[in-house]
Structures are given as C-alpha cells and as structure tokens.
Amino acid sequence: MVNYTKERERAIIVGVIFPNQTRTQVEEYLDELELLADTAGADVVCRVYQERERPDPAYFIGKGKAEQIAKIVEEEKIDIVIFDDELSGVQVRNLEGIINCKVIDRTTLILDIFASHARTAPAKIQVELAQLEYLLPRLTGRWRHLSKQYGGIGTKGPGETKLETDRRLVKRKIAVLKRKLSELDNQRKEQRKGRKDIFRIALVGYTNAGKSTLLNALSDADVYVEDKLFATLDATTRIVKLSPTRKVLLTDTVGFIRKLPHHLIASFKSTLDEIVEADILIHVVDISSPNFKEQIRVVEETLTELKTSDKPTIIAFNKIDKLENRDMIYRLSNEYKNAVFISASRGVNIQALKDKISQMIDERYVEVELKFNLSSKQTSNSNAISLIYKFGEVLDVKYEDDGHLILKVKIEKRFLPKISPLIPV
Incomplete structure (x- = not known):
C-alpha cells in the first residue's frame, strides 16, 4: 500500500482554448478545476x-508548451499537473x-475525490468500478502515476495495487464489482417496494449547491455538510412532514458537475435510480454562483441522460442571503416555472x-x-x-x-x- 503524504500538493492546472470557446469561459472552467484540486488536497x-485548433495526439498541448510547464515544475517544485480535459x-x-512529475486529467481528479469521500460499501464499490473502467483502456507499461513512485492525488483506489499490469485481472475485478452492485441494486429495489405508498421526492443539483443543507432544513436531519465539492456521495432518505396529515420521502443524491465522467x-446507477423513481424533483441551484445558469444546463443535460427530464420539477434557488442584487429574484421568477x-x-x-x-402533489x-x-x-x-x-x-x-x-x-x-378494473361497470 502507498503511504499517502498528509501535506498538500503543489499543482499547476492546464486549460486549452479551442475555437468554439472563449478565454473567459476556459478561465471559469479552471476556477472550478481549482476548487476540485482544493477539495482533493492540492x-x-x-x-x-x-x-489550439485541436488536441495534439501525442501531448494534447504542444510539445513546446509541455517543455514550458516542465520548467515551471522544476522552478516551483510542483508535485502534480492537472489538465481540465480528458487525456x-x-x-x-x-x-x-517531458514534465517529469505526476500528470492527471479532470476525470482522474473527480474519481480521486469520490474515492476519498466514499464512506459506505456501496459508494466504495461504485467508485472503484468507475476507476477501473476508466483505467482499463489507459493501461500501459509507463502509466507511472499509479505506481509506488507516486502518492497523493490521483492514486487512491485500485491504482494502489498492481492491477494495471494485468488487463485480464482488471476485467475480472470489474465483473466481480458489477455482480456486487447488481446484488445491492436488487436489495435497494426490494427496499423501494415498501415505499410505493408514499410520495417520493429527490433533490438534484450541481455539486455544492446546498442539497444536503436543504435536506437537513426540511427534515431536521443531521446529514454531513461541508463547503466542499462532492462532500456527500450516498443517497440519504428522510421523512419530511409537509403538514400534520401529509408526509413525503425526501432523498438527497450525489451532486452533478460539468464533464461528470460517464x-x-x-x-452510480443504483444511487441515481432514486431520481428515476421519484415523483417530483427539487433542482437546487446556487443562485450566488456567477455560473449558475450553466450549472442549471449541466444538471438538465444529466437528467436527460438519465431519462428523467420530463418529471415535475421545482427549482429551488438557494443561498439568496448571499445575493447583492435582489432584482435577480424578480427576473428569475418570470423566467423559470415553479x-x-x-x-x-x-x-x-x-x-x-x-x-x-404540496401544491404539486395536489395537482x-x-x-x-x-x-x-x-x-x-x-370479490372485486x-x-x-x-x-x-390504501391509496386514496x-x-x-x-x-x-x-x-x-x-x-x-x-x-x-x-x-x-390499479383500481378501475376491479370496479363493476
């Protein structure tokens, strides 16, 4: 096992501006990448x-730019170089x-954060499966940052072992993990059968939008909350009393992010099934974020991928206490339904x-x-x-x-x- 250093790593982050992007846009992307790096400990x-017009097949960036980064790495004693795009x-x-230090991409960074934050057995299995499936096509004799030469960010999970040297072993491990997940999925389906009679609501949203905080506020729960990206990974379900006579089940789900690895x-299908089976979605948006509209778009695209974009949805614009311009509330109330x-x-x-x-339930x-x-x-x-x-x-x-x-x-x-066929005409 690798003995991870507790010291924070020094990092360089790299963004490439392609013809369909502006520098401002890429700067915003790197703002988020910096937050991810901070969450991971860098x-x-x-x-x-x-x-660039297009990625370089050999280096993604130009060789000259890579050599420039190598000089910075040497002068600034950099531990890790993180690319915003997939390598x-x-x-x-x-x-x-060329650079002579650990190089990872955004996907590896996100997977590393998930590995760090996975607490329960299902979350750990889901993260390890995602890591292995991402690594499998990238296994080479010089995939050095997974070896014992390096520790820290990008090395948590299956990279700690020598799985990368044997594709057959990796494939076998993937099959075992998929079987375990299938068993867990069946267990969750059985658990959800018992919830059929109660209205179910799922919280969705960009990571760090405040979903867990909202779950706590609605249910008086004590779900772990931290001002970090992907602070919680496991789906957490609590009972919420809307009125003395009406209760619902509210589930907090894993946050989404731009370029969330497929x-x-x-x-995380079994966790995200909570979204698929919910009756109503509450889309939590951090209204104080300068990029909240793009974050809304990312969440909507992910919901489309999950085939849940047509579900009744409430948009909860959160963190209004951080707003300086309250006129935005008036504009957004006209722009967004519910x-x-x-x-x-x-x-x-x-x-x-x-x-x-309650209003949406009544409808x-x-x-x-x-x-x-x-x-x-x-008998009918x-x-x-x-x-x-029972139902009415x-x-x-x-x-x-x-x-x-x-x-x-x-x-x-x-x-x-369910009832109509039993009623005699």
Whole structure:
C-alpha cells in the first residue's frame, strides 16, 4: 500500500482554448478545476493556457508548451499537473516523460475525490468500478502515476495495487464489482417496494449547491455538510412532514458537475435510480454562483441522460442571503416555472418550498365518485374498496337504499388504473 503524504500538493492546472470557446469561459472552467484540486488536497500555484485548433495526439498541448510547464515544475517544485480535459494513456505517458512529475486529467481528479469521500460499501464499490473502467483502456507499461513512485492525488483506489499490469485481472475485478452492485441494486429495489405508498421526492443539483443543507432544513436531519465539492456521495432518505396529515420521502443524491465522467454515471446507477423513481424533483441551484445558469444546463443535460427530464420539477434557488442584487429574484421568477427562492442554511422560505411541494402533489390528485353494488357480493368489490382506502383519501361515504355504496375519493391519478378494473361497470 502507498503511504499517502498528509501535506498538500503543489499543482499547476492546464486549460486549452479551442475555437468554439472563449478565454473567459476556459478561465471559469479552471476556477472550478481549482476548487476540485482544493477539495482533493492540492494548492494551485499557477495556471497555464494554450490556444489550439485541436488536441495534439501525442501531448494534447504542444510539445513546446509541455517543455514550458516542465520548467515551471522544476522552478516551483510542483508535485502534480492537472489538465481540465480528458487525456489518453499515451498522452499522460508522453507528458510525464517531458514534465517529469505526476500528470492527471479532470476525470482522474473527480474519481480521486469520490474515492476519498466514499464512506459506505456501496459508494466504495461504485467508485472503484468507475476507476477501473476508466483505467482499463489507459493501461500501459509507463502509466507511472499509479505506481509506488507516486502518492497523493490521483492514486487512491485500485491504482494502489498492481492491477494495471494485468488487463485480464482488471476485467475480472470489474465483473466481480458489477455482480456486487447488481446484488445491492436488487436489495435497494426490494427496499423501494415498501415505499410505493408514499410520495417520493429527490433533490438534484450541481455539486455544492446546498442539497444536503436543504435536506437537513426540511427534515431536521443531521446529514454531513461541508463547503466542499462532492462532500456527500450516498443517497440519504428522510421523512419530511409537509403538514400534520401529509408526509413525503425526501432523498438527497450525489451532486452533478460539468464533464461528470460517464463511468461514474453508469457506476452510480443504483444511487441515481432514486431520481428515476421519484415523483417530483427539487433542482437546487446556487443562485450566488456567477455560473449558475450553466450549472442549471449541466444538471438538465444529466437528467436527460438519465431519462428523467420530463418529471415535475421545482427549482429551488438557494443561498439568496448571499445575493447583492435582489432584482435577480424578480427576473428569475418570470423566467423559470415553479421557482422558489430560499436560504437553506438560514431557513428562509422553507415553508414556501413545502407549500410548493404540496401544491404539486395536489395537482397529481383527482376527486372521483365510485359506485359499488354491495348486494352482488363480488370479490372485486372488497378488493377495490381495500385499495381505495390504501391509496386514496375517502372524503364521503353514502349507502343507497338499492344496496349501492358510493365513495367520494381523492386519489393519485397513477393509482386509478390499479383500481378501475376491479370496479363493476
């Protein structure tokens, strides 16, 4: 095992400006990359930019720029160089040959953070699977930053072993992890079956938007909260009381981010299924972020990838206590449907959010009158009436002289197909 240093590493971050991008845009991307590096335990000493028509197949950047970085690495005693774009195994090998220090890309950095923050067995399995699937096509004899020559960022997880020297062993390990995840997925499906009768809501949003803080504010829970990217990875579910007579299940899910590795989305499928099976989504947005609109776009694209973009959604613009220009609230309320403006940490407008949830739940209900012939003694009658009391709210009961029972029921539209076939025409 590698003995990781507890000292923070000194890093250079590298951004490439392609023709369809502006320097300002790439600077914003590197702002986020610097936050990721900080979360992983590195201090960014400097940034390097290069304008290119296309990536260089051998080095991603130009060889001359790589040599320039090598000089900075030597002068500033840099431990790690982090690229904002995904690198191939060949590019990493060639860059390390010139720069003579550890080189990783954004995906490796994100996977490293996930490895550091994984607490439960399912999270650890999901992260290790994502790491192995990302590493498999990049295994080469000189994939040096996974060897014992280096520690620190980019080496956590399967890289600590010599798995990279044997593709067959890696593939075998991937198969084992997938089998374990499948077993866990089946267990979660069984657990979710017991929740079918209660309304389910999932919190989604960009990482560090304040989802866990909002879960705590709505449910009086004690979910771990830290002002870091990807502070929590596991789906956490709590009961939330919207009113004395109405309860819902609220689940906090892993945060999204620009260029979220596809291997992570695939590996975290069982966790993200909480989003797929939710009745309503609450999209939490950090309104104080200068890039919140792009963050909204990233989350919406990820939801589309999960095939959940058509779900009823509340946009909870969080951290309004950090806003200097309150006019933005008025503009956004006109621009976005079902928007609520809150401060989860201060408890501002939490009741308004609960009211909005109740309103959206009510829109999914319908009031119907159902008539049963009690004299017929059909088994379907008793089955239907049992289901009505289980899934709906009986508002009124009438017994008619001819032996008919009339129930006035408020019920979710999704449950009607279960009951209707049991009611005699």
